[in-house]
Amino acid sequence: MTAQPATGGIQQGFRSVTANFAGNVADPTPIYREKRRTDPVMEGDILAELGVPPIFGNPRQRPVYTLFRHADIGAVLRDNETYISRLIGEGLGSFVGNFMLTAMDGDYHRRMRGLLQPSFMPNVLKAWRTELIDPVIRGEYVAPLVPRGRADLIADMGLGFPVRVIYAILGFPADDLKGQELFAGMALKILAGPKRDPEAAAQARKEALEVSQALYDYVLPVVRARRASGAVDNSLMSRLIRSEFEGERLTDEQVTDFTRMLLPAAAETTTRTFGTLMVLLLERPELLERIKADRSLISKAIDESVRYEPVATFKARECVRDVEIGGVKIPAGSILSMVVHSANRDEEVFENPDTFDIDRKQKPSFGFGYGVHMCIGMFVAKAEVESAVNAILDMMPNVRFDPDLPKAEISGVGLRGPAAVNVVWDVPA
Numbered sequence: 001m002t003a004q005p006a007t008g009g010i011q012q013g014f015r016s017v018t019a020n021f022a023g024n025v026a027d028p029t030p031i032y033r034e035k036r037r038t039d040p041v042m043e044g045d046i047l048a049e050l051g052v053p054p055i056f057g058n059p060r061q062r063p064v065y066t067l068f069r070h071a072d073i074g075a076v077l078r079d080n081e082t083y084i085s086r087l088i089g090e091g092l093g094s095f096v097g098n099f100m101l102t103a104m105d106g107d108y109h110r111r112m113r114g115l116l117q118p119s120f121m122p123n124v125l126k127a128w129r130t131e132l133i134d135p136v137i138r139g140e141y142v143a144p145l146v147p148r149g150r151a152d153l154i155a156d157m158g159l160g161f162p163v164r165v166i167y168a169i170l171g172f173p174a175d176d177l178k179g180q181e182l183f184a185g186m187a188l189k190i191l192a193g194p195k196r197d198p199e200a201a202a203q204a205r206k207e208a209l210e211v212s213q214a215l216y217d218y219v220l221p222v223v224r225a226r227r228a229s230g231a232v233d234n235s236l237m238s239r240l241i242r243s244e245f246e247g248e249r250l251t252d253e254q255v256t257d258f259t260r261m262l263l264p265a266a267a268e269t270t271t272r273t274f275g276t277l278m279v280l281l282l283e284r285p286e287l288l289e290r291i292k293a294d295r296s297l298i299s300k301a302i303d304e305s306v307r308y309e310p311v312a313t314f315k316a317r318e319c320v321r322d323v324e325i326g327g328v329k330i331p332a333g334s335i336l337s338m339v340v341h342s343a344n345r346d347e348e349v350f351e352n353p354d355t356f357d358i359d360r361k362q363k364p365s366f367g368f369g370y371g372v373h374m375c376i377g378m379f380v381a382k383a384e385v386e387s388a389v390n391a392i393l394d395m396m397p398n399v400r401f402d403p404d405l406p407k408a409e410i411s412g413v414g415l416r417g418p419a420a421v422n423v424v425w426d427v428p429a
Protein backbone atom coordinates (compact mmCIF):
# COMPACT_ATOMS: atom_id res chain seq x y z
CA MET A 1 0.00 0.00 0.00
CA THR A 2 1.19 3.54 -0.69
CA ALA A 3 0.84 6.45 1.70
CA GLN A 4 -1.99 8.84 1.13
CA PRO A 5 -0.33 12.26 1.30
CA ALA A 6 -2.61 15.23 0.89
CA THR A 7 -2.81 16.34 -2.71
CA GLY A 8 -1.29 19.64 -3.83
CA GLY A 9 -4.76 21.18 -3.91
CA ILE A 10 -5.46 20.32 -0.30
CA GLN A 11 -2.06 21.51 0.82
CA GLN A 12 -2.57 24.77 -0.99
CA GLY A 13 -6.04 25.12 0.55
CA PHE A 14 -4.57 24.51 4.01
CA ARG A 15 -1.89 27.14 3.44
CA SER A 16 -4.48 29.63 2.29
CA VAL A 17 -6.71 29.04 5.34
CA THR A 18 -3.65 29.32 7.60
CA ALA A 19 -2.73 32.64 5.99
CA ASN A 20 -6.34 33.84 6.18
CA PHE A 21 -6.52 33.41 9.96
CA ALA A 22 -2.85 33.99 10.82
CA GLY A 23 -3.30 37.59 11.96
CA ASN A 24 -0.46 40.04 12.34
CA VAL A 25 1.39 38.57 15.36
CA ALA A 26 2.80 35.07 15.77
CA ASP A 27 1.94 34.79 19.46
CA PRO A 28 -0.82 36.99 20.89
CA THR A 29 -0.58 35.59 24.45
CA PRO A 30 1.29 38.64 25.91
CA ILE A 31 -1.36 40.95 24.42
CA TYR A 32 -4.15 38.88 25.98
CA ARG A 33 -2.38 38.75 29.35
CA GLU A 34 -2.23 42.54 29.40
CA LYS A 35 -5.86 42.84 28.30
CA ARG A 36 -7.06 40.52 31.07
CA ARG A 37 -5.33 42.86 33.51
CA THR A 38 -6.22 46.27 32.13
CA ASP A 39 -9.19 46.02 29.73
CA PRO A 40 -10.93 42.64 30.15
CA VAL A 41 -14.20 43.83 28.58
CA MET A 42 -12.96 45.84 25.63
CA GLU A 43 -15.11 48.07 23.48
CA GLY A 44 -14.09 47.04 19.95
CA ASP A 45 -12.97 43.92 18.14
CA ILE A 46 -9.51 42.67 19.06
CA LEU A 47 -9.55 40.34 16.06
CA ALA A 48 -9.89 43.31 13.70
CA GLU A 49 -6.87 44.87 15.41
CA LEU A 50 -4.96 41.62 15.03
CA GLY A 51 -5.89 41.25 11.36
CA VAL A 52 -8.21 38.21 11.58
CA PRO A 53 -11.45 37.98 9.58
CA PRO A 54 -14.64 37.42 11.59
CA ILE A 55 -16.52 34.10 11.48
CA PHE A 56 -19.72 36.03 12.18
CA GLY A 57 -21.67 38.29 9.85
CA ASN A 58 -22.18 41.90 10.87
CA PRO A 59 -24.16 43.46 8.02
CA ARG A 60 -25.89 45.87 10.39
CA GLN A 61 -22.59 47.13 11.81
CA ARG A 62 -23.54 46.34 15.39
CA PRO A 63 -21.05 47.33 18.10
CA VAL A 64 -18.51 44.66 19.01
CA TYR A 65 -17.09 44.02 22.51
CA THR A 66 -14.24 41.62 23.21
CA LEU A 67 -14.08 39.49 26.37
CA PHE A 68 -10.78 38.11 27.69
CA ARG A 69 -11.51 36.57 31.12
CA HIS A 70 -12.46 32.94 31.75
CA ALA A 71 -15.29 33.88 34.18
CA ASP A 72 -16.94 36.33 31.74
CA ILE A 73 -16.63 34.01 28.73
CA GLY A 74 -17.91 31.02 30.71
CA ALA A 75 -20.93 33.03 31.91
CA VAL A 76 -21.80 34.04 28.34
CA LEU A 77 -21.41 30.52 26.93
CA ARG A 78 -23.60 29.13 29.75
CA ASP A 79 -26.46 31.58 29.16
CA ASN A 80 -27.81 30.72 25.73
CA GLU A 81 -30.99 32.74 26.26
CA THR A 82 -29.28 36.10 26.64
CA TYR A 83 -26.44 35.33 24.22
CA ILE A 84 -27.38 33.73 20.93
CA SER A 85 -25.50 32.29 17.96
CA ARG A 86 -27.48 33.32 14.89
CA LEU A 87 -24.71 35.71 13.81
CA ILE A 88 -22.60 32.65 12.83
CA GLY A 89 -25.35 31.92 10.28
CA GLU A 90 -24.80 35.34 8.77
CA GLY A 91 -21.09 34.52 8.43
CA LEU A 92 -19.59 31.07 8.01
CA GLY A 93 -23.04 29.40 8.13
CA SER A 94 -24.21 31.16 4.99
CA PHE A 95 -21.70 29.06 3.02
CA VAL A 96 -23.38 25.81 4.05
CA GLY A 97 -27.05 26.46 3.45
CA ASN A 98 -27.43 27.69 7.03
CA PHE A 99 -28.03 24.24 8.47
CA MET A 100 -25.25 24.80 10.94
CA LEU A 101 -25.73 23.60 14.48
CA THR A 102 -23.38 26.26 15.84
CA ALA A 103 -25.61 28.95 14.33
CA MET A 104 -28.91 27.58 15.71
CA ASP A 105 -30.61 28.86 18.83
CA GLY A 106 -33.29 28.01 21.37
CA ASP A 107 -35.71 25.18 20.82
CA TYR A 108 -34.66 24.62 17.22
CA HIS A 109 -31.08 23.98 18.32
CA ARG A 110 -32.27 21.70 21.16
CA ARG A 111 -34.37 19.59 18.78
CA MET A 112 -31.74 19.34 16.06
CA ARG A 113 -29.01 18.55 18.55
CA GLY A 114 -31.34 15.95 20.07
CA LEU A 115 -31.55 14.28 16.66
CA LEU A 116 -27.79 14.35 16.06
CA GLN A 117 -26.22 13.77 19.46
CA PRO A 118 -27.05 10.05 20.00
CA SER A 119 -24.95 9.21 16.94
CA PHE A 120 -21.84 10.66 18.61
CA MET A 121 -22.02 8.95 21.98
CA PRO A 122 -19.13 6.80 23.28
CA ASN A 123 -21.00 3.49 22.76
CA VAL A 124 -21.33 4.22 19.02
CA LEU A 125 -17.80 5.52 18.83
CA LYS A 126 -16.42 2.30 20.32
CA ALA A 127 -17.27 0.32 17.18
CA TRP A 128 -16.07 3.09 14.86
CA ARG A 129 -12.78 3.25 16.74
CA THR A 130 -11.90 -0.42 16.31
CA GLU A 131 -13.45 -0.97 12.88
CA LEU A 132 -12.56 2.32 11.17
CA ILE A 133 -10.46 4.86 13.02
CA ASP A 134 -7.54 2.65 14.11
CA PRO A 135 -7.31 0.60 10.88
CA VAL A 136 -7.52 3.70 8.65
CA ILE A 137 -4.90 5.67 10.57
CA ARG A 138 -2.49 2.76 11.09
CA GLY A 139 -3.01 0.97 7.81
CA GLU A 140 -3.48 3.80 5.36
CA TYR A 141 -1.49 6.65 6.86
CA VAL A 142 1.27 5.44 9.21
CA ALA A 143 2.26 1.99 7.86
CA PRO A 144 3.14 3.27 4.36
CA LEU A 145 5.34 6.03 5.85
CA VAL A 146 7.35 3.76 8.17
CA PRO A 147 10.03 2.62 5.64
CA ARG A 148 10.73 6.25 4.65
CA GLY A 149 12.15 7.24 8.04
CA ARG A 150 11.05 10.87 7.67
CA ALA A 151 7.80 12.73 7.09
CA ASP A 152 5.92 15.95 7.56
CA LEU A 153 3.19 14.84 9.95
CA ILE A 154 0.87 17.55 8.62
CA ALA A 155 1.19 17.03 4.85
CA ASP A 156 1.71 13.25 5.00
CA MET A 157 -0.88 12.42 7.67
CA GLY A 158 -2.71 15.23 9.41
CA LEU A 159 -4.31 16.78 6.37
CA GLY A 160 -5.62 13.45 5.21
CA PHE A 161 -6.89 11.28 8.03
CA PRO A 162 -9.57 13.52 9.59
CA VAL A 163 -11.44 13.83 6.29
CA ARG A 164 -10.86 10.17 5.49
CA VAL A 165 -12.19 9.13 8.92
CA ILE A 166 -15.30 11.33 8.74
CA TYR A 167 -15.87 10.03 5.25
CA ALA A 168 -15.62 6.42 6.47
CA ILE A 169 -17.79 7.08 9.54
CA LEU A 170 -20.46 8.57 7.32
CA GLY A 171 -20.38 5.33 5.37
CA PHE A 172 -18.87 6.36 2.04
CA PRO A 173 -16.84 3.70 0.25
CA ALA A 174 -13.08 3.65 0.84
CA ASP A 175 -12.18 3.75 -2.85
CA ASP A 176 -14.27 6.82 -3.70
CA LEU A 177 -11.37 9.23 -4.14
CA LYS A 178 -13.41 11.80 -6.04
CA GLY A 179 -15.78 12.17 -3.10
CA GLN A 180 -12.92 12.46 -0.66
CA GLU A 181 -11.21 15.15 -2.69
CA LEU A 182 -14.47 17.05 -2.86
CA PHE A 183 -14.89 16.70 0.90
CA ALA A 184 -11.41 17.93 1.69
CA GLY A 185 -11.48 20.83 -0.76
CA MET A 186 -14.87 21.84 0.51
CA ALA A 187 -13.81 22.04 4.14
CA LEU A 188 -10.94 24.33 3.27
CA LYS A 189 -12.83 26.53 0.82
CA ILE A 190 -15.52 27.23 3.41
CA LEU A 191 -12.95 28.20 5.99
CA ALA A 192 -11.14 30.40 3.50
CA GLY A 193 -14.45 32.23 2.92
CA PRO A 194 -14.43 34.88 5.65
CA LYS A 195 -12.29 37.89 4.70
CA ARG A 196 -11.95 41.46 5.86
CA ASP A 197 -11.36 42.96 2.41
CA PRO A 198 -14.83 43.18 0.71
CA GLU A 199 -13.54 42.32 -2.80
CA ALA A 200 -11.60 39.27 -1.59
CA ALA A 201 -14.63 38.32 0.53
CA ALA A 202 -16.95 38.35 -2.50
CA GLN A 203 -14.60 36.13 -4.52
CA ALA A 204 -13.97 33.70 -1.67
CA ARG A 205 -17.69 33.55 -0.94
CA LYS A 206 -18.43 32.72 -4.58
CA GLU A 207 -15.89 29.88 -4.53
CA ALA A 208 -17.14 28.55 -1.17
CA LEU A 209 -20.74 28.54 -2.40
CA GLU A 210 -19.81 26.73 -5.62
CA VAL A 211 -17.97 23.93 -3.87
CA SER A 212 -20.64 23.76 -1.19
CA GLN A 213 -23.34 23.28 -3.85
CA ALA A 214 -21.23 20.66 -5.65
CA LEU A 215 -20.95 18.69 -2.45
CA TYR A 216 -24.66 18.96 -1.76
CA ASP A 217 -25.47 17.66 -5.25
CA TYR A 218 -23.04 14.78 -4.70
CA VAL A 219 -24.31 13.75 -1.26
CA LEU A 220 -28.10 14.07 -1.69
CA PRO A 221 -28.50 11.09 -4.08
CA VAL A 222 -26.33 8.97 -1.75
CA VAL A 223 -28.63 9.84 1.18
CA ARG A 224 -31.74 9.05 -0.87
CA ALA A 225 -30.32 5.70 -1.98
CA ARG A 226 -29.31 4.86 1.60
CA ARG A 227 -32.81 5.59 2.90
CA ALA A 228 -34.35 3.58 0.07
CA SER A 229 -32.19 0.58 1.01
CA GLY A 230 -33.39 0.71 4.63
CA ALA A 231 -30.42 2.56 6.23
CA VAL A 232 -29.76 -0.40 8.52
CA ASP A 233 -25.97 -0.22 8.92
CA ASN A 234 -23.89 1.39 11.69
CA SER A 235 -22.69 4.36 9.60
CA LEU A 236 -23.32 7.92 10.72
CA MET A 237 -25.44 8.60 7.66
CA SER A 238 -27.75 5.65 8.35
CA ARG A 239 -27.96 6.56 12.02
CA LEU A 240 -29.00 10.10 11.10
CA ILE A 241 -31.62 8.77 8.67
CA ARG A 242 -33.05 6.52 11.42
CA SER A 243 -32.76 9.09 14.18
CA GLU A 244 -35.92 10.22 15.98
CA PHE A 245 -36.27 12.79 18.74
CA GLU A 246 -39.58 13.87 20.28
CA GLY A 247 -41.41 12.44 17.30
CA GLU A 248 -39.34 14.40 14.77
CA ARG A 249 -37.02 12.96 12.08
CA LEU A 250 -34.45 14.43 9.71
CA THR A 251 -35.36 14.85 6.04
CA ASP A 252 -32.98 13.75 3.28
CA GLU A 253 -32.11 17.39 2.72
CA GLN A 254 -31.28 17.89 6.41
CA VAL A 255 -29.08 14.77 6.51
CA THR A 256 -27.29 16.11 3.43
CA ASP A 257 -26.91 19.54 4.99
CA PHE A 258 -25.57 18.06 8.21
CA THR A 259 -23.04 15.94 6.32
CA ARG A 260 -21.85 19.07 4.57
CA MET A 261 -21.74 21.07 7.79
CA LEU A 262 -19.48 18.48 9.44
CA LEU A 263 -16.58 19.30 7.17
CA PRO A 264 -15.55 22.71 8.41
CA ALA A 265 -16.28 21.50 11.97
CA ALA A 266 -14.43 18.19 11.86
CA ALA A 267 -11.51 18.25 9.45
CA GLU A 268 -9.22 21.20 9.85
CA THR A 269 -9.76 21.44 13.64
CA THR A 270 -8.59 17.84 14.05
CA THR A 271 -5.61 18.35 11.71
CA ARG A 272 -4.35 21.30 13.70
CA THR A 273 -5.06 19.74 17.11
CA PHE A 274 -3.06 16.67 16.11
CA GLY A 275 -0.19 18.81 14.78
CA THR A 276 -0.14 21.02 17.87
CA LEU A 277 -0.09 18.06 20.26
CA MET A 278 2.75 16.41 18.33
CA VAL A 279 4.82 19.62 18.53
CA LEU A 280 4.16 19.99 22.26
CA LEU A 281 5.22 16.37 22.86
CA LEU A 282 8.26 16.37 20.56
CA GLU A 283 9.48 19.51 22.31
CA ARG A 284 9.38 17.54 25.59
CA PRO A 285 11.22 14.22 25.05
CA GLU A 286 10.87 13.20 28.71
CA LEU A 287 7.12 13.62 28.58
CA LEU A 288 7.02 11.74 25.30
CA GLU A 289 8.86 8.82 26.98
CA ARG A 290 6.42 8.90 29.88
CA ILE A 291 3.48 8.76 27.49
CA LYS A 292 5.11 6.01 25.46
CA ALA A 293 5.19 3.91 28.65
CA ASP A 294 1.68 4.83 29.78
CA ARG A 295 -0.73 5.40 26.90
CA SER A 296 -3.60 6.32 29.20
CA LEU A 297 -1.86 9.72 29.46
CA ILE A 298 -2.58 10.60 25.82
CA SER A 299 -6.13 11.61 26.65
CA LYS A 300 -4.89 14.00 29.37
CA ALA A 301 -2.28 15.37 26.96
CA ILE A 302 -4.99 16.10 24.38
CA ASP A 303 -7.12 17.94 26.97
CA GLU A 304 -4.15 20.00 28.13
CA SER A 305 -3.11 20.76 24.56
CA VAL A 306 -6.64 21.96 23.75
CA ARG A 307 -6.44 24.25 26.80
CA TYR A 308 -2.91 25.49 26.24
CA GLU A 309 -3.04 25.90 22.48
CA PRO A 310 -6.69 25.82 21.35
CA VAL A 311 -7.08 25.61 17.61
CA ALA A 312 -10.32 27.57 17.40
CA THR A 313 -9.19 30.54 19.41
CA PHE A 314 -12.37 32.59 19.64
CA LYS A 315 -16.16 32.36 19.79
CA ALA A 316 -18.86 34.90 19.01
CA ARG A 317 -22.36 35.52 20.37
CA GLU A 318 -24.94 38.29 20.08
CA CYS A 319 -26.70 39.65 23.19
CA VAL A 320 -30.46 39.99 22.97
CA ARG A 321 -30.89 42.45 25.87
CA ASP A 322 -28.92 45.18 27.57
CA VAL A 323 -26.32 43.62 29.87
CA GLU A 324 -23.44 44.68 32.07
CA ILE A 325 -20.23 42.66 32.13
CA GLY A 326 -17.36 43.61 34.43
CA GLY A 327 -18.88 47.07 34.93
CA VAL A 328 -19.18 47.75 31.18
CA LYS A 329 -22.68 48.41 29.85
CA ILE A 330 -23.34 46.51 26.63
CA PRO A 331 -26.45 47.42 24.64
CA ALA A 332 -28.85 44.80 23.22
CA GLY A 333 -27.85 43.66 19.74
CA SER A 334 -24.10 43.98 20.37
CA ILE A 335 -21.68 41.27 19.30
CA LEU A 336 -19.48 39.63 21.90
CA SER A 337 -16.20 38.35 20.55
CA MET A 338 -14.70 35.96 23.10
CA VAL A 339 -11.05 35.07 23.13
CA VAL A 340 -10.89 31.40 24.12
CA HIS A 341 -7.10 31.47 23.88
CA SER A 342 -7.08 34.16 26.58
CA ALA A 343 -9.66 32.44 28.83
CA ASN A 344 -7.65 29.22 28.69
CA ARG A 345 -4.57 31.07 30.00
CA ASP A 346 -6.42 33.02 32.70
CA GLU A 347 -4.26 33.07 35.84
CA GLU A 348 -7.40 33.46 38.00
CA VAL A 349 -8.38 29.90 37.04
CA PHE A 350 -5.24 28.03 35.98
CA GLU A 351 -2.07 27.89 38.05
CA ASN A 352 1.01 28.61 35.91
CA PRO A 353 -1.27 29.03 32.88
CA ASP A 354 1.62 29.40 30.43
CA THR A 355 3.02 25.98 31.30
CA PHE A 356 1.99 22.89 29.37
CA ASP A 357 1.27 20.49 32.24
CA ILE A 358 -0.69 17.32 31.58
CA ASP A 359 -0.90 16.63 35.33
CA ARG A 360 -2.77 19.82 36.17
CA LYS A 361 -6.16 19.60 37.89
CA GLN A 362 -8.87 19.40 35.23
CA LYS A 363 -11.04 22.52 34.99
CA PRO A 364 -13.30 23.56 32.13
CA SER A 365 -11.34 25.14 29.31
CA PHE A 366 -13.15 26.25 26.20
CA GLY A 367 -11.13 24.63 23.40
CA PHE A 368 -14.04 22.31 22.58
CA GLY A 369 -16.57 25.03 23.43
CA TYR A 370 -18.80 25.13 26.51
CA GLY A 371 -22.52 25.11 27.24
CA VAL A 372 -25.22 23.95 24.82
CA HIS A 373 -23.00 24.28 21.74
CA MET A 374 -20.13 22.25 23.16
CA CYS A 375 -18.47 20.24 20.40
CA ILE A 376 -20.66 17.28 19.43
CA GLY A 377 -17.70 15.53 17.80
CA MET A 378 -15.32 15.86 20.73
CA PHE A 379 -15.13 12.11 21.39
CA VAL A 380 -14.56 11.40 17.68
CA ALA A 381 -11.82 14.03 17.51
CA LYS A 382 -10.13 12.74 20.65
CA ALA A 383 -10.33 9.15 19.42
CA GLU A 384 -8.69 10.12 16.13
CA VAL A 385 -5.87 12.10 17.71
CA GLU A 386 -5.28 9.38 20.31
CA SER A 387 -5.19 6.74 17.59
CA ALA A 388 -2.72 8.80 15.53
CA VAL A 389 -0.38 9.40 18.50
CA ASN A 390 -0.52 5.72 19.50
CA ALA A 391 0.27 4.62 15.96
CA ILE A 392 3.23 7.01 15.74
CA LEU A 393 4.64 5.83 19.08
CA ASP A 394 4.20 2.17 18.12
CA MET A 395 5.39 2.30 14.54
CA MET A 396 7.93 5.16 14.31
CA PRO A 397 10.61 4.24 16.91
CA ASN A 398 12.52 7.14 18.46
CA VAL A 399 10.45 9.72 16.59
CA ARG A 400 11.98 13.21 16.89
CA PHE A 401 12.16 16.55 15.07
CA ASP A 402 14.05 16.36 11.78
CA PRO A 403 17.41 18.06 12.55
CA ASP A 404 17.86 19.06 8.90
CA LEU A 405 14.61 21.00 8.55
CA PRO A 406 13.17 24.07 10.31
CA LYS A 407 11.64 23.19 13.67
CA ALA A 408 7.83 23.24 13.81
CA GLU A 409 6.22 26.28 15.37
CA ILE A 410 2.70 26.76 16.65
CA SER A 411 1.46 30.10 15.40
CA GLY A 412 -1.61 32.02 14.30
CA VAL A 413 -4.17 34.26 15.96
CA GLY A 414 -7.50 33.05 14.56
CA LEU A 415 -6.64 29.42 13.93
CA ARG A 416 -3.53 28.16 15.71
CA GLY A 417 -1.30 25.25 14.90
CA PRO A 418 1.91 24.29 13.10
CA ALA A 419 2.18 24.63 9.30
CA ALA A 420 4.46 21.56 9.15
CA VAL A 421 5.86 19.01 11.63
CA ASN A 422 8.97 17.48 10.07
CA VAL A 423 10.15 14.38 11.91
CA VAL A 424 12.55 11.46 11.52
CA TRP A 425 12.54 8.04 13.21
CA ASP A 426 14.62 4.84 13.22
CA VAL A 427 13.50 2.64 10.38
CA PRO A 428 12.89 -0.83 11.77
CA ALA A 429 15.31 -3.40 10.28
Ligand code: HEM
Nearest residue numbers: 101102265266269270273367368369373375376377380381
Ligand atom coordinates in the same frame (compact mmCIF):
# COMPACT_ATOMS: atom_id res chain seq x y z
C1 HEM B 1 -9.98 18.65 17.70
C2 HEM B 1 -10.96 18.86 16.88
C3 HEM B 1 -12.14 19.74 17.18
C4 HEM B 1 -12.20 20.95 17.85
C5 HEM B 1 -11.05 21.71 18.49
C6 HEM B 1 -13.58 21.38 17.83
C7 HEM B 1 -14.05 22.53 18.44
C8 HEM B 1 -15.38 22.88 18.52
C9 HEM B 1 -15.88 24.03 19.25
C10 HEM B 1 -15.01 25.04 19.98
C11 HEM B 1 -17.23 24.06 19.11
C12 HEM B 1 -18.20 25.08 19.74
C13 HEM B 1 -18.66 26.13 18.80
C14 HEM B 1 -19.49 27.21 19.48
O1 HEM B 1 -19.64 27.26 20.71
O2 HEM B 1 -19.98 28.12 18.77
C15 HEM B 1 -17.59 22.93 18.30
C16 HEM B 1 -18.87 22.61 17.92
C17 HEM B 1 -19.17 21.58 17.06
N1 HEM B 1 -18.30 20.60 16.61
FE1 HEM B 1 -16.35 20.44 16.99
N2 HEM B 1 -14.31 20.45 17.17
C18 HEM B 1 -13.49 19.44 16.75
C19 HEM B 1 -13.82 18.30 16.06
C20 HEM B 1 -15.09 17.99 15.66
C21 HEM B 1 -15.46 16.76 14.98
C22 HEM B 1 -14.51 15.61 14.66
C23 HEM B 1 -16.79 16.87 14.71
C24 HEM B 1 -17.71 15.89 14.05
C25 HEM B 1 -17.46 14.63 13.83
C26 HEM B 1 -17.26 18.15 15.23
C27 HEM B 1 -18.55 18.63 15.13
C28 HEM B 1 -19.01 19.75 15.77
C29 HEM B 1 -20.39 20.22 15.68
C30 HEM B 1 -21.51 19.58 14.86
C31 HEM B 1 -20.48 21.36 16.50
C32 HEM B 1 -21.72 22.21 16.74
C33 HEM B 1 -22.38 21.83 18.06
C34 HEM B 1 -23.55 22.73 18.42
O3 HEM B 1 -23.56 23.89 18.01
O4 HEM B 1 -24.45 22.27 19.13
N3 HEM B 1 -16.20 18.79 15.79
N4 HEM B 1 -16.44 22.21 17.97
